[in-house]
Amino acid sequence: MAGLIPQDFIDDLVARVPIADVVSSRVQLKKSGATLKACCPFHQEKTPSFHVNAQKNFYHCFGCGANGNGINFLRDHDNLSFNEAVEELAKIAGVEIPRDEKVKQVYSLQNKLWDALEYANLRYRDALKGHDSKAIAQQYLKKRDLSPEIIERFSIGFAPAQRDFLSSSVPPETLKSLITTKTVSDKYERLFDLFQNRLMFPIRNSRGKTIAFGGRTLGDDKAKYINSPESEVFHKSNELYGLYEVNQSNRQIERLLVVEGYMDVISLAQYGITYAVATLGTATNTENLSQLLRRCHNLVFCFDGDNAGIQAARKAMENALPLFEDGMQLNFLLLPRGEDPDTLVRDEGKEAFEQRINHAQPLSEFLFQIYSEGLDLKIAEHKGVLKQRAEVQIEQVRSKVLKNALRQKLNQITYQRVKRGAFQEQDSARDLVSTKVVQDPDTSLCLALYYMPERSTEFLRVIAGHSDYRHASEFADFLQANELSNTNAVLFRLATDDAGHRLRFSSLFERLDWIPESTEIQLVADDILTRLVKEQKRANALKATKINKLPSQMTDEEKQALRSISVTKSQ
Numbered sequence: 398m399a400g401l402i403p404q405d406f407i408d409d410l411v412a413r414v415p416i417a418d419v420v421s422s423r424v425q426l427k428k429s430g431a432t433l434k435a436c437c438p439f440h441q442e443k444t445p446s447f448h449v450n451a452q453k454n455f456y457h458c459f460g461c462g463a464n465g466n467g468i469n470f471l472r473d474h475d476n477l478s479f480n481e482a483v484e485e486l487a488k489i490a491g492v493e494i495p496r497d498e499k500v501k502q503v504y505s506l507q508n509k510l511w512d513a514l515e516y517a518n519l520r521y522r523d524a525l526k527g528h529d530s531k532a533i534a535q536q537y538l539k540k541r542d543l544s545p546e547i548i549e550r551f552s553i554g555f556a557p558a559q560r561d562f563l564s565s566s567v568p569p570e571t572l573k574s575l576i577t578t579k580t581v582s583d584k585y586e587r588l589f590d591l592f593q594n595r596l597m598f599p600i601r602n603s604r605g606k607t608i609a610f611g612g613r614t615l616g617d618d619k620a621k622y623i624n625s626p627e628s629e630v631f632h633k634s635n636e637l638y639g640l641y642e643v644n645q646s647n648r649q650i651e652r653l654l655v656v657e658g659y660m661d662v663i664s665l666a667q668y669g670i671t672y673a674v675a676t677l678g679t680a681t682n683t684e685n686l687s688q689l690l691r692r693c694h695n696l697v698f699c700f701d702g703d704n705a706g707i708q709a710a711r712k713a714m715e716n717a718l719p720l721f722e723d724g725m726q727l728n729f730l731l732l733p734r735g736e737d738p739d740t741l742v743r744d745e746g747k748e749a750f751e752q753r754i755n756h757a758q759p760l761s762e763f764l765f766q767i768y769s770e771g772l773d774l775k776i777a778e779h780k781g782v783l784k785q786r787a788e789v790q791i792e793q794v795r796s797k798v799l800k801n802a803l804r805q806k807l808n809q810i811t812y813q814r815v816k817r818g819a820f821q822e823q824d825s826a827r828d829l830v831s832t833k834v835v836q837d838p839d840t841s842l843c844l845a846l847y848y849m850p851e852r853s854t855e856f857l858r859v860i861a862g863h864s865d866y867r868h869a870s871e872f873a874d875f876l877q878a879n880e881l882s883n884t885n886a887v888l889f890r891l892a893t894d895d896a897g898h899r900l901r902f903s904s905l906f907e908r909l910d911w912i913p914e915s916t917e918i919q920l921v922a923d924d925i926l927t928r929l930v931k932e933q934k935r936a937n938a939l940k941a942t943k944i945n946k947l948p949s950q951m952t953d954e955e956k957q958a959l960r961s962i963s964v965t966k967s968q
């Protein structure tokens with residue numbers, strides 16, 4: 398539907414609805430002199446630094462830099478898409494969104510289907526409380542030890558063992574919609590409910606609308622779980638079970654745990670781990686992952702430790718590689734064989750389970766572990782297999798820093814020469830795989846300087862005195878002092894050196910078994926420098942906010958730095 402709401406209407410709407418009305422519909426505002434303030438909903442704080450500028454119809458937080466108009470606020474606060482935020486804003490303003498006929502039809506159909514599914518959800522919930530055969534469902538919930546609060550939070554219901562529980566008593570319009578969503582089937586001119594004798598889990602979209610159901614059998618059906626088929630309102634690969642509930646329980650999402658089943662999400666929530674979501678029977682695909690990464694840059698994928706689990710984890714990892722950007726954290730947690738989050742969190746409790754989450758393997762380690770499955774890396778041919786498996790995938794990585802680090806490690810493993818002496822034990826192939834990928838930006842900058850010594854002054858401006866870039870600083874100093882401006886000059890100077898520089902700087906590159914191409918190392922270096930400049934700006938801005946300056950007292954540079962934080966955050 399994007400683009401079909403006229404831009405004029407959106408602009409007018411944003412201008413017309415006072416930002417104070419938008420913010421106060423979600424956050425309590427306090428009057429302080431001429432301005433309205435609140436404790437920021439986007440970062441933790443005790444004294445309010447979130448300001449509403451009625452004149453400019455704009456909000457700004459001087460603590461975390463969040464800022465924007467009504468649509469930005471609703472998107473960030475409610476985790477909405479652009480169109481959803483426009484709809485919310487229109488609701489606050491009490492106006493209708495003009496759409497062309499076709500769009501109107503789709504929209505009203507969607508509303509009808511949502512209403513019908515909500516109706517079904519209510520019926521299932523009522524049945525759990527009052528149906529003649531509710532005991533079977535109640536017993537199951539008791540066995541699973543689910544509290545009334547959790548049953549309520551996840552809107553769990555019960556579909557009795559009855560062919561026409563829904564279809565026998567539903568208004569005709571609603572029945573039509575239930576047939577459209579295939580909650581009720583009318584095949585062979587006979588009505589029957591899709592879900593019978595099942596515990597019902599409504600699947601809700603990010604706005605809390607019921608869009609489908611999952612049902613767990615309470616008998617001995619072959620299909621333990623079934624899901625609603627796809628429909629106009631339910632596209633499996635775009636949806637995640639539990640996301641709405643995560644948003645409801647958390648002001649801010651620090652990390653998301655991605656698990657496999659409904660009961661995993663619910664049990665974890667019952668034990669206080671309220672940040673789990675489940676994919677809906679699809680391996681974590683690109684749509685799922687984009688959805689997740691839009692909300693949170695720290696994901697932990699949790700899978701059963703059996704073969705199917707390992708395959709699912711591999712799929713998730715491979716889909717994640719092209720989406721990985723600097724600043725993201727993707728971790729993988731394989732549970733012991735025969736365990737799932739549901740059983741494990743019951744056995745060992747929240748703390749122990751969170752320990753597992755905290756020790757999940759980072760993507761850079763997990764990748765090599767997965768691809769060396771079944772290989773003996775002491776054998777040359779097996780190294781070749783690993784290279785073949787991993788190389789294609791590594792090429793997909795968008796983050797240049799990560800890509801380069803992964804390539805370095807792959808080459809370390811596959812070109813490893815046999816070394817003698819004390820290191821021999823340590824350097825066995827298995828240990829190599831389990832060592833961490835060292836994303837060593839210091840060495841990368843040294844290499845870049847070797848290729849581009851003419852940039853030593855520029856480098857020094859950013860890294861001089863930086864303890865993480867000690868080697869690169871020294872090298873740049875040397876290049877600058879000797880006025881070396883091309884690689885040949887560097888080589889010549891080092892070759893004819895008598896002051897010990899050769900010894901000093903050749904050690905810089907010793908750690909590398911393989912040297913990336915100059916164009917590539919240039920990109921990596923530029924990335925590192927850009928990041929360092931950003932970090933320095935951020936540090937300055939933090940300093941500015943720490944001394945609690947008012948914006949009117951800030952220098953232009955400090956304001957700019959503050960803005961750069963919010964830019965980095967929203968990217």
Ligand SMILES: [Zn+2]
Nearest residue numbers: 437440458461
């Ligand atoms: Zn803030």
